[in-house]
Amino acid sequence: MIADLVQNTLDGLSAGATYALLALGFTLIFGVLRRANLSFGPAIMFGCYAATWTHVNFGAGLLLLALITVSGAVLAGAYVERLCFAPHRGGSAIAAMVASFALWMQFEELATLIMPRHLYAFPLLYEGDPLALGPFTLRIDALAMLGAALAACLALWWTLYRTRFGLAVRALIEQPAAAALAGINVPWVFVRVFALASAIGGVAGYLVVASHGQITPMLGMWATLKGLLAMMLGGLGSLPGAVIGGLALGLIEAHTQWYLGPQMRDLIAYLLLFVLLAARVPWMTTRSAS
Amino acid sequence: MDDYAIGVLTNIALFSFIALSAYLLLIAGEMSFGQQAFFGVGAYAGGILTTLYAWPLPLAALAAMALGAVAQFLVALPTLRLRGLHFAMATLAAAEMARILFELMHWRREIDGELAGPDGTQGFRGIRWIFEHGIEPLHYLGIVGVLLALVLALFLMIERSKLGATLRGVGLDPELAASVGIDVQRIKLGVAAAAGALAALGGVLYAHHNTYIEPRNFDIMLGVHSLAYALIGGLGTAFGPLLGVLLDIGALESTRVFHGYRMIVFGGLVALVLVYRPRGLLDERTVQWLRQRFS
Amino acid sequence: MAKAALLLIVLALPLLAQAQTPEAQLRCESTGQDFVYDCTLMLTRFGRPLEGAQVTVGADMPSMPMAHSVRPARARPGLKPGEYKARLDLEMLGEWAIKLRLDGPVRDLLVLHYEFDSKGAMPRKR
Numbered sequence: 001m002i003a004d005l006v007q008n009t010l011d012g013l014s015a016g017a018t019y020a021l022l023a024l025g026f027t028l029i030f031g032v033l034r035r036a037n038l039s040f041g042p043a044i045m046f047g048c049y050a051a052t053w054t055h056v057n058f059g060a061g062l063l064l065l066a067l068i069t070v071s072g073a074v075l076a077g078a079y080v081e082r083l084c085f086a087p088h089r090g091g092s093a094i095a096a097m098v099a100s101f102a103l104w105m106q107f108e109e110l111a112t113l114i115m116p117r118h119l120y121a122f123p124l125l126y127e128g129d130p131l132a133l134g135p136f137t138l139r140i141d142a143l144a145m146l147g148a149a150l151a152a153c154l155a156l157w158w159t160l161y162r163t164r165f166g167l168a169v170r171a172l173i174e175q176p177a178a179a180a181l182a183g184i185n186v187p188w189v190f191v192r193v194f195a196l197a198s199a200i201g202g203v204a205g206y207l208v209v210a211s212h213g214q215i216t217p218m219l220g221m222w223a224t225l226k227g228l229l230a231m232m233l234g235g236l237g238s239l240p241g242a243v244i245g246g247l248a249l250g251l252i253e254a255h256t257q258w259y260l261g262p263q264m265r266d267l268i269a270y271l272l273l274f275v276l277l278a279a280r281v282p283w284m285t286t287r288s289a290s
Numbered sequence: 291m292d293d294y295a296i297g298v299l300t301n302i303a304l305f306s307f308i309a310l311s312a313y314l315l316l317i318a319g320e321m322s323f324g325q326q327a328f329f330g331v332g333a334y335a336g337g338i339l340t341t342l343y344a345w346p347l348p349l350a351a352l353a354a355m356a357l358g359a360v361a362q363f364l365v366a367l368p369t370l371r372l373r374g375l376h377f378a379m380a381t382l383a384a385a386e387m388a389r390i391l392f393e394l395m396h397w398r399r400e401i402d403g404e405l406a407g408p409d410g411t412q413g414f415r416g417i418r419w420i421f422e423h424g425i426e427p428l429h430y431l432g433i434v435g436v437l438l439a440l441v442l443a444l445f446l447m448i449e450r451s452k453l454g455a456t457l458r459g460v461g462l463d464p465e466l467a468a469s470v471g472i473d474v475q476r477i478k479l480g481v482a483a484a485a486g487a488l489a490a491l492g493g494v495l496y497a498h499h500n501t502y503i504e505p506r507n508f509d510i511m512l513g514v515h516s517l518a519y520a521l522i523g524g525l526g527t528a529f530g531p532l533l534g535v536l537l538d539i540g541a542l543e544s545t546r547v548f549h550g551y552r553m554i555v556f557g558g559l560v561a562l563v564l565v566y567r568p569r570g571l572l573d574e575r576t577v578q579w580l581r582q583r584f585s
Numbered sequence: 586m587a588k589a590a591l592l593l594i595v596l597a598l599p600l601l602a603q604a605q606t607p608e609a610q611l612r613c614e615s616t617g618q619d620f621v622y623d624c625t626l627m628l629t630r631f632g633r634p635l636e637g638a639q640v641t642v643g644a645d646m647p648s649m650p651m652a653h654s655v656r657p658a659r660a661r662p663g664l665k666p667g668e669y670k671a672r673l674d675l676e677m678l679g680e681w682a683i684k685l686r687l688d689g690p691v692r693d694l695l696v697l698h699y700e701f702d703s704k705g706a707m708p709r710k711r
Contacts, residue, residue, distance in 0.1 A: 036375050038514070087565040093374065094321050095568035098521045101514045102560035109553035116678050116703060221510065225386075232379050267390045274383040277376055278368035293641060293657045301651040404606075413647075421694050496650065502682060502696040507650045515652070543654050550619065550676065 003135045008254040014142035016250020017149035021204035022227030023234060023242035024156065025197040031173040031237045032193045035093050038100040039080045041224030042107035043198055044205035045217070047072030049111050051206070052120050052215050062123060062210070069209075070202035076107065077198030081191060089190070104220065111217050118216055125210040141211045152203050153243065159196065160239070169193055173237065201227075232273055296427045300499055302539050303434045305519070307492025308512065309531035310441065311485040313520035318481040319461035321374070323513050324365070324381030325489045327388035328358040330508030332490025333497035334392065334408060340419040340498070342399045342407050347419050351494045358490020359483040361388075366482035370475050385513060392505035413504030420498045434495050441488065445528035457481065522560045524572025533572060607635050609685055609695050613673065613706035620676060622706065626660060626669040630691065634667025639688040642671045644681045647698070657686075678702055680709055 022040075029037045050072035051065040060068070084099035125141040132138075160166035168189045171179035180186055205223060209215045226249070234245020249269060257265040308329045315322045332354040339350035369380045398407040408414040420430055448454045460467045460477050468474045497503045519534030538556050542548055548555045567573055613624040624642065628635040640660035646653050653676050660669035675681060678701055685695040699706040 030375075036378075083561045083565070088568060092568040094316070094521065095564045097321070097375075097378075098518050099561040099564045101518055102522075102557040102564075104514075104557070105553045106557035109551060109557075112677055112679075113551060113554075118679060118700075118702075225510075228379060228382075232376075236375070263390050263393055267387055270383040270386045270390075274368075274380055274387070277372060277380040277383070280371065293643075294654070297643065297657065298654045301654065305651050415696055418694060421692075500645065500650070500696075501684075501694050504647055506647050509648065511649060539652065539654065543652070552676075 004258060005255075007136050008258050009251060010136065010138060011142065012251035012254030013247060014139070014145050014250070015254060016247035017146045018204045018208050018246075019226050019230040019249045020243045020246025021149050021152055021200050021207075022223055023230035023246040024153070024239060025201040025204070026227045026231040027234075027237060027239055027242040028169070028193050028197040028200070030231065031239070032169060033085055033089075033096075033190060034176075035085060035088075035096045036100075036228065037080060037085070037197075038097055038224060039076075039084070039103045039107065040197070040201055040227060041222065042104045042220035043076035043080055044069075044073045044201040044223050045111060045220035046076040046107050047074075047202045048122075048205045048209050048215055048219060049115055052122055052209075053115060055123060056115075056120065062125065065123065065210075066203070066206045069206040070199050073202030073205060074195050074198045077194050077201070078191070079103070081194040085190070085194070086187070089187070104224070108217055108220055111220070120215050122209045122213055122215050124213045125207075139211075145207045145211055148203060148207055152200055156196070156200065156239075165189070165192060173239075229269060229273055233276065291428060293427065296431050298539065298543075300427070300431045300434060302535050303431070303438050304492055304496045304499065305516070305535045305539060306438055306532050307441070307495070308489050308516040309519040309523070309535050310445070310528060311489035311492070312513075312516040313523075313525065313528065313531040314481055314485045314488065316517075316520055317461050317525055318457050318478060319373075319464060320478070320481075321378045321517065322381040322485070323378050323510065323517065324385030324388075325485065325516055326508045326510065326513035327365075327385035328362050328486045328489035329493040329496070329512065330388060330392060330503075330505070331361050331486075332358045332493025333503045333508070334395070334414065334493075335490070336494025337414055337417040337497040337503060338397060338407065341414075341417050342397070342401065347423075347494075347498060350419075351491060354490045354494040355487040358493070359487040362486025362489070363479060363483045366479055370478055382510065382513075385508075385510070389505050389508055392508065411505060413502060414497075415502045417497050417501045417503070421501065430499060434499075437491070437495070441491075442528050442532075449527065518560055521570050522563055524567075524570030524576065526569070526572045526574040526577030530570055530572040534570070607638075607687065607691060607693060607695065609697060611683060611697060611699060611706060611708070613699070613701070615704055616672070620674065620678070620701075622673045622675065622701065624671050624673050624706070625663060626671065626685070627665075628667050628669065628687075634665070635691060636662075636666050637690050638669075640669045640671070641686040641688075642673060643684040643686070644673060644675060645684065646677075647680060647682050675701060 026036065026040055029035070029040070047069040051068040054060050054068055055065060080100060080103050084103060085096050088096040088099070125144050128140060130137040130139040160170055168179070168184045171182070171184060172186065172189060201223070205219065209219070230246040230249045231242055232245070233249055234243070235241030252269060252272065253265050256268045308325050311325045311328070312322060335357045336350045336354040339345040339353055340347055365381065365384045369377055372380055393411050395408050396410050398405045398409060406416050456472055456477065460472060460474050464474050519538065520531040522537065523532060523534030524530030542552045542556050563571060607628050607630040610627045611624055613622040616623050626640065626642070628638060641657045642660055643657040644655040655673070655675060658671040658673055660671035662668065663670045680698060680700050683697045683699055685697070687693045687695070698709040700709050
């Protein structure tokens with residue numbers, strides 16, 4: 001019993017690490033732009049498919065694939081930013097979000113056109129046996145995911161708290177009106193925040209695909225759903241909240257799946273979100289969409 | 291009219307119901323990612339009633355609409371004071387819960403020696419009321435078309451009435467509406483119930499057209515598509531969502547011009563149009579202009 | 586005589602209670618052209634091949650209902666009894682719900698699920 005609990009917690013934390021990264025990406029965009037980017041997952045998927053294409057046609061090492069994934073995600077993210085968010089800055093939030101959904105459809109069809117098969121193999125992060133620590137097994141790739149997620153968080157923290165750009169981002173998140181008045185070049189920050197968020201998303205996407213060893217076109221929707229869910233659970237617009245929300249989602253999923261199966265796992269996650277939203281729990285409504 | 295044209299037109303008409311339901315919520319100021327759930331509720335309820343309990347389709351459709359209205363009302367009640375992304379995520383959560391419930395639903399009865407009814411992820415096959423009553427596809431298209439026309443007529447009547455102005459007022463500025471004495475909460479609940487009934491009507495008609503439904507039919511893609519059609523078509527008139535559906539399923543899809551990359555084209559089109567027309571092609575300004583030109 | 590009649594009735598009862606829905610099996614091969622498949626349909630009823638039916642083959646994608654407009658194809662009779670051939674022009678790879686409309690001696694509607702890849706189609710258990 002205890003063994004199950006600990007094992008599930010370990011698994012949940014490693015899945016939660018990816019969710020945390022996804023949530024961080026969403027939160028960066030939401031915190032600064034006050035809009036949700038429905039193409040976040042699909043842009044990540046674009047990067048992952050770019051890497052898959054490279055691997056299928058040329059074969060490539062893990063590091064190169066990771067770089068391609070992140071670059072692809074950033075490129076796709078820039079496209080989304082230009083077409084969906086830059087034109088509606090200060091305008092209709094609904095138009096921006098629906099436009100981002102429209103681009104989601106583009107990315108999905110593009111993926112199926114360039115890589116028509118439903119499933120492609122992706123090089124695994126680690127091919128060996130899991131570590132045995134007494135009664136628990138620790139998958140090496142789960143450790144790698146946790147490590148990479150931690151590294152990404154540290155890099156993000158450094159960017160936000162040790163650079164001028166980061167200061168501008170935090171100012172825009174906390175006090176948007178004052179920040180604009182203080183002379184911060186808002187559009188410049190938006191573009192870079194988008195790139196940063198996409199890069200983090202790319203890392204998350206790479207970790208997911210490399211740990212599962214395969215990629216399907218469902219990745220786009222999956223990443224968007226998990227990222228949104230984790231972001232909302234942790235409190236909309238709060239960066240530490242995103243990390244907590246992601247880890248919490250991972251833990252909740254791991255435990256409910258163990259005891260109740262995959263359908264109940266999803267049902268409970270959505271139920272939790274709905275209840276938290278309906279109860280208008282204060283941490284969830286700290287920042288509203290414009 | 292050949293089978294293909296009948297099929298396309300029926301799909302357009304069916305999709306219009308759920309697009310109109312998203313549109314109704316949009317003009318009342320709410321973005322819903324969850325209309326697919328009520329479409330599904332209508333589909334399952336209508337299918338169960340006609341297939342397992344031999345209800346006539348018109349009665350089953352009415353019951354399905356009532357159920358859809360109640361379902362959306364129950365989702366709207368706890369989320370009344372949510373706005374923007376919070377509301378959208380709540381509807382998404384509710385819709386995904388509904389879809390998972392469809393996956394868990396087993397409601398089987400023996401009909402004519404065979405088990406019929408929803409069977410979880412296996413789906414619900416054998417919804418044959420239309421077929422068994424000798425209704426040809428062309429007749430069914432006529433029925434669906436007439437119902438859609440009635441719905442549109444209702445929308446047009448409401449748009450010109452005080453209720454329509456009230457709805458749009460609530461949508462544009464709820465605080466202002468409340469300050470002039472409008473019961474915003476009651477309006478929102480009413481709109482929710484109406485949208486749920488509308489989506490459910492589309493669902494029951496879809497289920498009988500397709501003869502087979504499964505939980506996967508009612509996932510997020512359906513809901514966000516309906517939202518996109520409503521917005522790109524335009525929020526100025528109920529013909530807006532219809533235009534959105536026509537653009538994608540009618541023009542782009544059926545002409546096969548962009549065979550294989552239609553979604554790339556349509557997606558790009560939506561994003562581009564929204565840059566210049568954030569409230570769609572037939573937005574309020576355009577509709578006003580059209581009315582003045584042709585009055 | 587009465588006994589024979591009774592025997593016949595008793596033997597016939599299972600037949601009456603049995604579903605009269607025909608069974609169908611589909612085999613599809615890619616024609617090389619993008620998403621176009623040559624399909625061979627095998628129809629049986631009561632275990633015997635069903636001949637002389639007018640079959641129209643349509644398709645819809647379960648994950649994207651109403652979004653695709655695949656041109657329904659009239660199937661022509663094949664070489665073997667109960668065999669029908671049709672050419673399907675789909676929009677993309679993936680799982681499709683193939684709808685068979687039967688007219689003629691038997692009127693019915695069947696829905697089959699097949700996964701279409703670059704080579705052909707494989708049945709999906711539903």
